[in-house]
Amino acid sequence: MKKTKIEQTIQLINNQISNKSLIAGSRLPSVRQLAKQLHCSVSTIVEAYARLIAEGVLESRVGSGYYVRGKSEPMPVIETDIHYQREIDPLWISRQSLEAKNEVLKPGCGWLPTSWMPEQTIRKALKTAAKSEAVMLIDYATPHGHIELRKLIARKKEQYQIKFQLNQILITDSATQSIDLIFRHLLVAGDVILIDDPCYFNFRALIKAHHLQAISIPFTENGPDLAKFEQALSLKPKIYLTNSGIHNPTGATISLQTVYQISKLVEQTDLMIIEDEIFADFEYIPAPRYASLAGFQHVIQIGSFTKTLSAAVRCGYIIADPKLIDDLIDLRIATNFSPSHLNAEIIYQALMDSSYPRHLDWLKKQLLKLSNETIQKLKTLGIKPWVIPTAGIFLWCTLPQGVQAAELSKLCLKHGLILAPGNSFSQAEQSEQFMRFNVAQCIDKKVFDILQTAIQQLQNSSIENS
Amino acid sequence: MKKTKIEQTIQLINNQISNKSLIAGSRLPSVRQLAKQLHCSVSTIVEAYARLIAEGVLESRVGSGYYVRGKSEPMPVIETDIHYQREIDPLWISRQSLEAKNEVLKPGCGWLPTSWMPEQTIRKALKTAAKSEAVMLIDYATPHGHIELRKLIARKKEQYQIKFQLNQILITDSATQSIDLIFRHLLVAGDVILIDDPCYFNFRALIKAHHLQAISIPFTENGPDLAKFEQALSLKPKIYLTNSGIHNPTGATISLQTVYQISKLVEQTDLMIIEDEIFADFEYIPAPRYASLAGFQHVIQIGSFTKTLSAAVRCGYIIADPKLIDDLIDLRIATNFSPSHLNAEIIYQALMDSSYPRHLDWLKKQLLKLSNETIQKLKTLGIKPWVIPTAGIFLWCTLPQGVQAAELSKLCLKHGLILAPGNSFSQAEQSEQFMRFNVAQCIDKKVFDILQTAIQQLQNSSIENS
Numbered sequence: 001m002k003k004t005k006i007e008q009t010i011q012l013i014n015n016q017i018s019n020k021s022l023i024a025g026s027r028l029p030s031v032r033q034l035a036k037q038l039h040c041s042v043s044t045i046v047e048a049y050a051r052l053i054a055e056g057v058l059e060s061r062v063g064s065g066y067y068v069r070g071k072s073e074p075m076p077v078i079e080t081d082i083h084y085q086r087e088i089d090p091l092w093i094s095r096q097s098l099e100a101k102n103e104v105l106k107p108g109c110g111w112l113p114t115s116w117m118p119e120q121t122i123r124k125a126l127k128t129a130a131k132s133e134a135v136m137l138i139d140y141a142t143p144h145g146h147i148e149l150r151k152l153i154a155r156k157k158e159q160y161q162i163k164f165q166l167n168q169i170l171i172t173d174s175a176t177q178s179i180d181l182i183f184r185h186l187l188v189a190g191d192v193i194l195i196d197d198p199c200y201f202n203f204r205a206l207i208k209a210h211h212l213q214a215i216s217i218p219f220t221e222n223g224p225d226l227a228k229f230e231q232a233l234s235l236k237p238k239i240y241l242t243n244s245g246i247h248n249p250t251g252a253t254i255s256l257q258t259v260y261q262i263s264k265l266v267e268q269t270d271l272m273i274i275e276d277e278i279f280a281d282f283e284y285i286p287a288p289r290y291a292s293l294a295g296f297q298h299v300i301q302i303g304s305f306t307k308t309l310s311a312a313v314r315c316g317y318i319i320a321d322p323k324l325i326d327d328l329i330d331l332r333i334a335t336n337f338s339p340s341h342l343n344a345e346i347i348y349q350a351l352m353d354s355s356y357p358r359h360l361d362w363l364k365k366q367l368l369k370l371s372n373e374t375i376q377k378l379k380t381l382g383i384k385p386w387v388i389p390t391a392g393i394f395l396w397c398t399l400p401q402g403v404q405a406a407e408l409s410k411l412c413l414k415h416g417l418i419l420a421p422g423n424s425f426s427q428a429e430q431s432e433q434f435m436r437f438n439v440a441q442c443i444d445k446k447v448f449d450i451l452q453t454a455i456q457q458l459q460n461s462s463i464e465n466s
Numbered sequence: 467m468k469k470t471k472i473e474q475t476i477q478l479i480n481n482q483i484s485n486k487s488l489i490a491g492s493r494l495p496s497v498r499q500l501a502k503q504l505h506c507s508v509s510t511i512v513e514a515y516a517r518l519i520a521e522g523v524l525e526s527r528v529g530s531g532y533y534v535r536g537k538s539e540p541m542p543v544i545e546t547d548i549h550y551q552r553e554i555d556p557l558w559i560s561r562q563s564l565e566a567k568n569e570v571l572k573p574g575c576g577w578l579p580t581s582w583m584p585e586q587t588i589r590k591a592l593k594t595a596a597k598s599e600a601v602m603l604i605d606y607a608t609p610h611g612h613i614e615l616r617k618l619i620a621r622k623k624e625q626y627q628i629k630f631q632l633n634q635i636l637i638t639d640s641a642t643q644s645i646d647l648i649f650r651h652l653l654v655a656g657d658v659i660l661i662d663d664p665c666y667f668n669f670r671a672l673i674k675a676h677h678l679q680a681i682s683i684p685f686t687e688n689g690p691d692l693a694k695f696e697q698a699l700s701l702k703p704k705i706y707l708t709n710s711g712i713h714n715p716t717g718a719t720i721s722l723q724t725v726y727q728i729s730k731l732v733e734q735t736d737l738m739i740i741e742d743e744i745f746a747d748f749e750y751i752p753a754p755r756y757a758s759l760a761g762f763q764h765v766i767q768i769g770s771f772t773k774t775l776s777a778a779v780r781c782g783y784i785i786a787d788p789k790l791i792d793d794l795i796d797l798r799i800a801t802n803f804s805p806s807h808l809n810a811e812i813i814y815q816a817l818m819d820s821s822y823p824r825h826l827d828w829l830k831k832q833l834l835k836l837s838n839e840t841i842q843k844l845k846t847l848g849i850k851p852w853v854i855p856t857a858g859i860f861l862w863c864t865l866p867q868g869v870q871a872a873e874l875s876k877l878c879l880k881h882g883l884i885l886a887p888g889n890s891f892s893q894a895e896q897s898e899q900f901m902r903f904n905v906a907q908c909i910d911k912k913v914f915d916i917l918q919t920a921i922q923q924l925q926n927s928s929i930e931n932s
Contacts, residue, residue, distance in 0.1 A: 050824070111606070114604050117600075119603065126603070130596065135580055140577070140777040152520070189655075209801055311605055312606070312808040313806065334557065335643070336639065340780040342812075354513045
């Protein structure tokens with residue numbers, strides 16, 4: 001590709017610096033002089049100088065002209081990398097996965113490979129957003145956030161027979177931020193909260209950050225254990241935090257009977273159910289929702305578009321009682337000021353694009369196929385799913401006898417494989433025999449090779465020790 | 467403009483619904499049938515149906531086809547609007563300004579009019595971002611955030627002789643979020659913190675959200691009152707939160723002597739100075755910074771690009787000791803997961819574009835001119851600046867005798883004028899004679915007309931009452 005005149009000028013100056021015809025402190029020709037010398041326009045030189053200033057090559061001194069910058073010591077880039085020493089805590093999987101280099105295999109992470117995401121839909125949405133009115137690109141969002149996106153979410157919720165008004169929905173920057181805001185508003189340190197065991201490990205990190213007292217309710221194939229849930233109500237918990245739709249990490253879906261029983265139990269208490277619907281768009285058949293039965297008196301729905309659209313475009317939501325939403329707005333202004341209006345616009349454009357439902361269809365079919373294949377491959381290693389999920393990206397599996405998830409994870413990390421050990425998901429630390437696998441990150445045969453070698457090594461050493 | 471075939475198809479179906487040839491529950495022709503009927507391609511109809519589904523006009527039933535959706539009751543849109551009843555608290559100005567309709571005049575708000583912002587720079591940055599590699603558009607950011615943006619910020623800080631390594635900077639979603647994260651990590655409820663009096667009202671909202679004990683240090687023309695600062699150190703404050711560069715609301719700049727004295731006082735304590743540099747890009751001559759003298763052992767710098775680039779593209783930063791940054795990353799994952807990588811990319815592209823320094827030059831000249839004009843216009847109303855700022859958008863002014871800022875603000879609100887009353891900025895509530903004016907929002911003559919009428923009304927009633 002032919003270089004523009006601006007790029008040619010930049011290269012020329014960079015060359016002069018490399019071959020020392022310009023050194024630190026040298027004064028450059030004036031814009032007019034250089035334009036004349038290179039037979040190009042003044043604006044070309046202005047642009048070239050401006051870019052070189054932005055890159056830190058030149059500096060402009062007021063009233064004096066342009067100079068080659070004094071060489072500051074080169075900035076040492078300390079690359080973050082895998083933390084082999086870090087103990088397994090609720091943040092272990094997130095930090096390892098987020099900091100891993102590209103060549104690392106990540107069956108433990110909670111997201112799809114980049115190539116599985118609707119890249120073209122996002123690019124198109126960005127281009128559309130680039131043409132939208134100035135307020136969308138420049139100004140703070142109104143406190144409730146993007147109105148068209150709120151309307152669209154309201155329409156999507158109608159398939160669950162969930163109805164609400166537009167002042168009951170608040171656009172946020174992520175599902176995590178949504179929960180964080182609700183916790184900050186409704187809870188104080190020491191408050192009792194119910195969570196599933198196992199549950200999404202970041203729920204545990206959030207609970208720790210808020211210094212809450214979490215009571216684990218065993219999660220069965222049909223949802224939370226009803227007897228244990230009822231028993232725990234005597235401790236006056238303020239919140240029950242759970243995944244509706246597809247449960248993380250188990251992949252199980254709650255039954256309508258369980259939703260009904262829990263709704264009845266909660267009705268007489270002050271407890272609020274936060275149902276996180278982050279995996280909703282992976283569902284074939286919508287699983288029951290708490291908000292479908294009981295509305296928003298005891299239920300808050302939260303969610304985001306991270307899993308099926310983009311994790312780089314941050315956008316989530318909260319649906320709740322309008323008074324609660326109004327209080328959350330005050331708290332959000334104090335602590336975050338405003339959500340990203342532009343991100344909400346990009347998400348809105350992407351959701352409205354016809355390529356998105358087509359992408360979802362493709363995605364769901366791929367995942368179903370891959371889920372079956374992964375189950376077969378894990379079986380040969382003695383790893384078995386606790387439940388066969390109807391949809392989604394996760395398999396929650398038991399490990400072979402004598403193999404502990406934490407040990408296996410640490411061993412595999414040394415071979416470039418990031419796993420999701422069971423106890424990260426268990427407040428009661430009762431899942432050391434479990435491992436969560438993301439089927440979309442299990443395509444590479446090496447995943448199973450590394451697992452096999454590591455399992456054999458652990459089993460051998462366990463025989464030696466016994 | 468000629469409609470595309472897709473748009474024509476959408477219109478055709480919408481017309482059939484309006485004229486009742488299609489009613490709620492009607493089944494539409496299959497994609498193939500309709501394509502044949504309208505002599506267009508199957509993909510045209512697929513796209514048209516998909517958009518009508520996204521708009522909530524049609525619904526798709528699995529294995530059965532496309533139907534006109536049952537009319538749900540129209541969703542009542544409850545528009546948020548000016549809250550006349552709301553008492554003046556630290557969030558009063560933010561809520562009023564963010565919720566105001568376009569025709570409302572906002573000399574009290576803290577941002578530039580949309581038309582003053584570098585709209586074309588942002589549009590160009592968006593288009594460039596739309597072409598960047600997929601990971602930028604799809605994936606979570608690495609924990610520290612966009613590396614090129616971090617390098618660019620490091621280069622910008624060199625003009626202040628502030629040096630640090632790239633693992634000392636964390637990209638966040640806003641300056642407010644930056645402070646919030648630091649507070650959450652370093653403080654617990656009841657901790658003592660020092661703030662300027664007056665200070666940015668949202669600092670007070672943040673302090674309230676964290677249940678901290680704030681000690682007000684009077685802010686003089688040269689920075690915080692040194693004697694009061696030293697005296698307050700006996701209370702073992704953990705943090706001093708302030709604006710470096712241009713102070714909000716006063717527009718004053720701290721002197722190098724004050725920076726030196728405060729730095730020495732702090733050296734022997736555990737106190738951390740958080741210097742918020744959010745107005746840095748408005749400066750003609752960079753004012754002294756705490757981090758320039760003492761590095762990051764007792765200083766944390768935070769900032770954002772909201773004021774001069776875009777408030778819709780959320781992006782901020784924290785520069786601090788590397789261990790503190792590492793701890794903040796854990797907290798950020800737990801409470802927000804990841805910053806917006808795409809927003810960081812857009813901000814990076816905009817900062818690198820040569821139109822941005824040109825825009826800043828224009829902006830600074832405009833503001834200086836407008837500041838002088840506004841001072842003159844306010845003078846005729848008996849409103850005088852406490853200090854003449856060297857740069858920035860604010861004038862901190864005393865009101866005429868007998869006029870209280872809160873009363874004046876409430877009265878003007880009824881006439882469509884949002885002001886920023888002094889006590890919003892004062893923890894000690896000692897600024898009832900002060901008002902902050904944003905000169906860029908004072909162009910409309912009506913601002914001064916409404917002010918004049920309201921002041922006369924208040925002065926008359928005060929004479930009657932006396």
